[in-house]
Amino acid sequence: MSVLAFIELDENNIKKSSLESAGYAAEVAKRLGTTATAVALGAVAGGELEGLGKLGIQKVLHATDGRLKEENIQAYASVLAQAVEKEGAEVVVFAKSSLGDAVASRLAAKLKAGLAANVVDLPDLINGFRVKRSIYTGKAFAITEIKSGKKVLTIKKNAFSPSQSGNTATVEPFTPTLNDADFSVAIKEKVKATGDILLPEADVVVSGGRGLKGPEHWSIIEDLAKALGAATACSKPVSDLGWRPHHEHVGQTGLKISPNLYIAVGISGAIQHLAGVNSSKVIVAINKDPESPFFKAADYGIVGDAFDVVPRLTQAVKAL
Amino acid sequence: MKILVCITHVPDTTSKISFTDNNTKLNKAGVQYIIGPYDDYALARAIELKEASGGTVTVLNVGEADTEPTIRKALAIGADDAIRINAYPEDAYFVATQIAEVARTNTYDLILKGRESIQLHGCQDHGQVVGRDSLAFTGGQGHGLGGELLGSPSVSPVMQVDITGGLAKITREIEGGKEYLEVKLPFVAGCQEPIAEWKIPNMRGIMSARTKPLQVVNPTSNETVTTVAQFELPPPKGTVKMIPAERAEELITLLRNEAKVI
Ligand SMILES: Cc1cc2nc3c(=O)[nH]c(=O)nc-3n(C[C@H](O)[C@H](O)[C@H](O)COP(=O)(O)OP(=O)(O)OC[C@H]3O[C@@H](n4cnc5c(N)ncnc54)[C@H](O)[C@@H]3O)c2cc1C
Ligand SMILES: Nc1ncnc2c1ncn2[C@@H]1O[C@H](COP(=O)(O)O)[C@@H](O)[C@H]1O
Numbered sequence: 001m002s003v004l005a006f007i008e009l010d011e012n013n014i015k016k017s018s019l020e021s022a023g024y025a026a027e028v029a030k031r032l033g034t035t036a037t038a039v040a041l042g043a044v045a046g047g048e049l050e051g052l053g054k055l056g057i058q059k060v061l062h063a064t065d066g067r068l069k070e071e072n073i074q075a076y077a078s079v080l081a082q083a084v085e086k087e088g089a090e091v092v093v094f095a096k097s098s099l100g101d102a103v104a105s106r107l108a109a110k111l112k113a114g115l116a117a118n119v120v121d122l123p124d125l126i127n128g129f130r131v132k133r134s135i136y137t138g139k140a141f142a143i144t145e146i147k148s149g150k151k152v153l154t155i156k157k158n159a160f161s162p163s164q165s166g167n168t169a170t171v172e173p174f175t176p177t178l179n180d181a182d183f184s185v186a187i188k189e190k191v192k193a194t195g196d197i198l199l200p201e202a203d204v205v206v207s208g209g210r211g212l213k214g215p216e217h218w219s220i221i222e223d224l225a226k227a228l229g230a231a232t233a234c235s236k237p238v239s240d241l242g243w244r245p246h247h248e249h250v251g252q253t254g255l256k257i258s259p260n261l262y263i264a265v266g267i268s269g270a271i272q273h274l275a276g277v278n279s280s281k282v283i284v285a286i287n288k289d290p291e292s293p294f295f296k297a298a299d300y301g302i303v304g305d306a307f308d309v310v311p312r313l314t315q316a317v318k319a320l
Numbered sequence: 321m322k323i324l325v326c327i328t329h330v331p332d333t334t335s336k337i338s339f340t341d342n343n344t345k346l347n348k349a350g351v352q353y354i355i356g357p358y359d360d361y362a363l364a365r366a367i368e369l370k371e372a373s374g375g376t377v378t379v380l381n382v383g384e385a386d387t388e389p390t391i392r393k394a395l396a397i398g399a400d401d402a403i404r405i406n407a408y409p410e411d412a413y414f415v416a417t418q419i420a421e422v423a424r425t426n427t428y429d430l431i432l433k434g435r436e437s438i439q440l441h442g443c444q445d446h447g448q449v450v451g452r453d454s455l456a457f458t459g460g461q462g463h464g465l466g467g468e469l470l471g472s473p474s475v476s477p478v479m480q481v482d483i484t485g486g487l488a489k490i491t492r493e494i495e496g497g498k499e500y501l502e503v504k505l506p507f508v509a510g511c512q513e514p515i516a517e518w519k520i521p522n523m524r525g526i527m528s529a530r531t532k533p534l535q536v537v538n539p540t541s542n543e544t545v546t547t548v549a550q551f552e553l554p555p556p557k558g559t560v561k562m563i564p565a566e567r568a569e570e571l572i573t574l575l576r577n578e579a580k581v582i
Contacts, residue, residue: 102464102474102476106468109465113545114413115461143548185473247497284571297557
């Protein structure tokens with residue numbers, strides 16, 4: 001028996017959400033009286049895999065086959081199934097992300113494993129295997145029991161902070177069998193902003209709405225984000241109007257994020273928008289309308305003109 | 321081209337969520353049910369594809385009789401016929417196996433699902449008692465489970481899909497950007513905007529929906545792998561602390577010293 005953690009990469013670095021889920025896997029392994037193994041596919045920056053030992057991971061299976069460089073959902077699922085087999089794993093832990101969702105679900109079907117998505121807490125092992133999941137876009141939780149022998153979990157970002165113990169993980173080369181059928185989806189091209197903090201990974205997010213009046217005013221959002229080391233986001237009309245790219249749009253039809261801090265500028269706070277951000281730890285609303293519904297969902301609020309307030313906040317951050 | 325669109329019947333996001341019966345049952349009072357918003361995109365694109373190159377659009381829901389108004393709405397929007405698998409959607413595995421059974425017998429060229437059973441974030445809900453009739457949906461897993469069960473590729477979240485000569489060109493959203501893919505039919509896609517414009521049923525659609533075929537079939541198994549034991553509500557939100565605009569800078573101090581988030 002063991003617990004497996006899937007490691008997601010961004011430009012050869014381990015994603016923060018994967019550090020959280022790897023730490024989660026290690027803690028589950030400890031409670032089950034077993035060990036945790038991580039699985040990483042593709043090139044990883046030097047020392048990072050060994051460093052997973054700090055989170056309690058004992059071993060890392062590292063597959064470097066060139067065909068695994070691209071995020072190919074079917075191939076990844078079949079590699080993980082082979083790792084599960086090799087390690088005799090009972091629990092497989094993913095970060096909740098678009099890749100995590102896609103791979104975890106195919107893996108669950110292969111293993112006939114119960115899958116719990118959006119897990120926010122360590123499992124209760126006294127009553128079977130029960131996990132708490134965030135549902136209704138953060139409006140409630142469901143205590144879910146996984147009845148199958150094998151279990152697959154996806155962990156919500158920012159729900160678990162791993163402890164640091166300080167060992168080094170052993171990295172083992174891993175050579176899974178790959179079939180052509182695993183590559184039936186051809187990845188032709190990938191267009192991705194480089195160097196930016198990925199929105200689902202960010203601890204701090206500065207977001208703008210239609211109150212900013214046009215894309216030419218986004219520099220005030222970007223400057224504050226830069227000063228805070230934050231990612232930028234936007235409301236749906238802003239991406240519909242083409243002011244910002246679609247992948248920045250949060251809400252019911254966009255991304256669901258759960259950063260430590262979400263700063264909403266010139267966004268009214270419609271319920272469909274809140275559905276994407278109400279799991280944030282702290283919410284700040286800046287709006288010129290004192291009646292804006294966002295103030296009801298926020299922890300801190302400023303009634304004021306974004307064009308006056310936001311640059312002053314940027315200055316204040318720089319002065320810290 | 322034969323297209324299958326899988327739709328959910330879910331509470332509108334604006335619904336206030338509360339539970340009854342010792343937190344084991346959704347309080348259905350005042351809850352308005354809709355087609356899952358991502359499923360609405362899938363349906364709209366399916367109809368566009370049919371209008372462009374012919375074929376049929378079948379909608380499918382795994383649910384009990386109370387989901388029929390939602391299914392009729394999909395017919396009013398333009399689907400040709402519908403299948404309801406008469407069972408409470410107890411968990412994602414159960415739903416995916418039942419959808420796969422139908423898909424296997426009817427051989428569709430394309431199966432469109434939503435990216436996730438949305439506002440519920442992985443919990444479709446019919447307000448049943450937890451335990452036997454639990455609500456154990458996973459969020460955003462239907463396409464992967466379905467694809468794997470059918471031995472077909474699965475792609476999600478899909479922002480654009482165009483099909484020529486049995487080959488689909490797809491734009492998939494990735495974190496921080498997009499990916500352009502090609503895959504041969506059949507496959508399963510989890511859809512999201514801007515794949516198509518949502519369609520609103522017109523009067524003619526509503527009238528014709530009444531007579532379009534809606535076939536009710538029984539599930540082939542009742543196997544589940546998860547169950548919901550109980551629900552919980554988050555602790556109530558504290559009150560907002562307002563900072564006067566003239567002293568906006570104080571916010572930064574509060575975020576550092578009080579909230580400790582920067
Ligand atoms: C089914 C459905 C799904 C949806 N999904 C989403 C979703 O995923 N995400 C999403 O965001 N929306 C979504 N919406 C839309 C949502 O209902 C709102 O229409 C949208 O969020 C409003 O965007 P906004 O707040 O940027 O714009 P507006 O509603 O136009 O609000 C602009 C705000 O800016 C303020 N303002 C104006 N000028 C200034 C200034 N100088 N300084 C400070 N404040 C200023 C105004 O007071 C106002 O509150 C959805 C709607 C539907 C029906
Ligand atoms: N009960 C159901 N009936 C039909 N399709 C469903 C059902 N539940 C989920 N789906 C489909 O699977 C997609 C993903 O759902 P989920 O994995 O539950 O987030 C949905 O958007 C639907 O297309």
